[in-house]
Amino acid sequence: MQTLKLELGERSYSIHIAPGLLQQPQLILPQLRGKQVLIVTNTTVAPLYLQTLTSSLQQARPDLDIRHCILPDGEAYKDITHLQLIWDALLEAGFNRHATLVALGGGVIGDMTGFAAACYQRGIAFIQVPTTLLSQVDSSVGGKTGVNHPLGKNMIGAFWQPRAVIIDTNTLKTLPQREVAAGMAEVIKYGLLADANFLDWLEQHMAALMAGDPVLLAEAIARSCQCKADIVAEDERESGKRALLNLGHTFGHAIETEMGYGVWLHGEAVGCGMWLAADLSRRLGWLTGKELQRIEQLLLAASLPVRPPAKMSVDAFLRHMAVDKKNLDGQLRLILLQKPGEAVLMDFKETSLLRQCLSDAL
Structure with a gap:
């Protein structure tokens, strides 16, 4: 495993790169703020990797309250309307400011999950688990989050750094x-x-x-x-x-x-x-x-x-x-x-x- 560090003082975090990391919960567990976890993914990634990630976390920490939010797949859904589905899931679950969001997917999921985390109760923790090459090399790192507007791309958002970036290179095997x-x-x-x-x-x-x-x-x-x-x-x-x-x-x-x-x-x-x-x-x-x-x-x-x-x-x-x-x-x-x-x-x-x-x- 390769581990890089993004140095931002108290907001510094690690970027882990290796095959099979979805089944290594020890990289994610220390970054959780509490027991409440919402995994945000989409309709393409969920059938491939959601159960693997959920099971590995649940087996390591049976006390975790893990919920899922599955969004439609595609840049066309990177908007305020679909962003609200993440907040809906958090509120319906009764999650508090010690909850942690986990972005399991490509750049759209990462950007939307990060923005949802930046706004929910004025800021909660989130972790990037990128599953596309583009998100692994770019959008998961650096804390840029947001959604599109009909008049401009990524014009609504926030800088909000993840607690960690977990790059499982095995996910590239299913990438078109x-x-x-x-x-x-x-x-x-x-x-x-x-x-x-x-x-x-x-x-x-x-x-x-x-x-x-x-x-x-x-x-x-x-x-x-x-x-x-x-x-x-x-x-x-x-x-x-x-x-x-x-x-x-x-x-x-x-x-x-x-x-x-x-x-x-x-x-x-x-x-x-x-x-x-x-x-x-x-x-x-x-x-x-x-x-x-x-x-x-x-x-x-x-x-x-x-x-x-x-x-x-x-x-x-x-x-x-x-x-x-x-x-x-x-x-x-x-x-x-x-x-x-x-x-x-x-x-x-x-x-x-x-x-x-x-x-x-x-």
């Missing part, structure tokens, strides 16, 4: 290939924004990673989590460096919002968004044509799209990009690449260049 590709977008992101050596490693091993090599996947997860943990420890609330983790996301969120949440998976939209950011960086003279081609080939090797949907328009992109959490006083801010492995946050005023980039891509 499209979800593997979506998760790989976030893995590639870490190489592009901060770690050129990791980018080289991904190029060498992408075929084996996409084929599900468990040893290589565990290494990719660990390296991704370490990169994110280091950045979050330095800038927990995204006042500076943490914004770099949004490489490709401003473009990607525009695609998700315009197309309808869930039509394009988050990782697919981010993959395309990273290509657009790289192309815009080339137009600024930062990347060479050869470097852009290298990035494109890596994204394609991960089965990710590198062109936006034909239904999108330049105006639709710009309209959605104007509603972005990074923007300041109406000024568009983008994460771009000075070179592979080095990203920068900049106030972007070259509107005509951005329009041309989007127009050519469409």
